[in-house]
Amino acid sequence: MAYSERETVDIRTGETEKAFEKLFRENFKSLHAYAFSFVKDNESAEEIVQNVFFRIWEKNEELALDSSLKAYLFRSVHNESLNQLKRQKIRKSIHISYESENLSASGVASEKVTVSELQHSLQQALLALPQQCRTIFQLSRFDQLKYRQIAEELGISVKTVENQMGKALKILRVKLAEFLIIIFALILNQVK
Structure with a gap:
């Protein structure tokens, strides 16, 4: 109708x-x-x-x-x-990762290696970002500045900050995709 x-x-x-x-x-x-x-x-x-x-x-x-x-x-x-x-896909991945981690006898040692690999990969991914993207991402995520504050500090528009953050997140998602399951598993372990 x-x-x-x-x-x-x-x-x-x-x-x-x-x-x-x-x-x-x-x-x-x-x-x-x-x-x-x-x-x-x-x-x-x-x-x-x-x-x-x-x-x-x-x-x-x-x-x-x-x-x-x-x-x-x-x-x-x-x-x-x-x-x-x-x-559902994320829950399933976390569940599979969580089960495999519980089955692993050397879980703690492998977790430390994984965290180290993750930190290294994160640094490499950040370095791969274009300069403005990297600067905006670091100001937002590491310095905890709001988009408006970043725009004022860099002398650019808020829309440019939003676009550059979107670009940065997209690039980082692709470069760090293999670590997403590990990150969720680490978060779950910290909650326990």
Whole structure:
């Protein structure tokens, strides 16, 4: 069913619970099927759809639609499904890493070697960053400066700082990808 612009506004702002409930009932099955096509689990698919509707309800006045409401719902379910798959993959990797670490008799010695390798790789990755990227990253992550403070200190715009941080993080993610599981395992061990 197509929604008029007025109905869309009513649904978004929560002015009428009936309109929101109608939207939920009319779209739940198709959105659930769409989410299921990603996650292959009924409960997870149901949770994804409910999360999408919850966020719409919660952020009703902040919601800005550039397209139809139905397209927005499907795009939201798509994104939420991909996020769910990423979280599952990370949990699985941490679990596998954690189990293999527990099975290892020389876990402590190998952990020290791994931390040393990680520190070395981090230094190498930082050196591989372009100068401005590296400077901005270090000011943000090591000196704990906010983007606005970095921009003022370097005489550049906040947007440039944001772009350079994004670039730095992307490069570091690629260069340090092999250590992500190890980092999670180390964090888990410190929590114990």
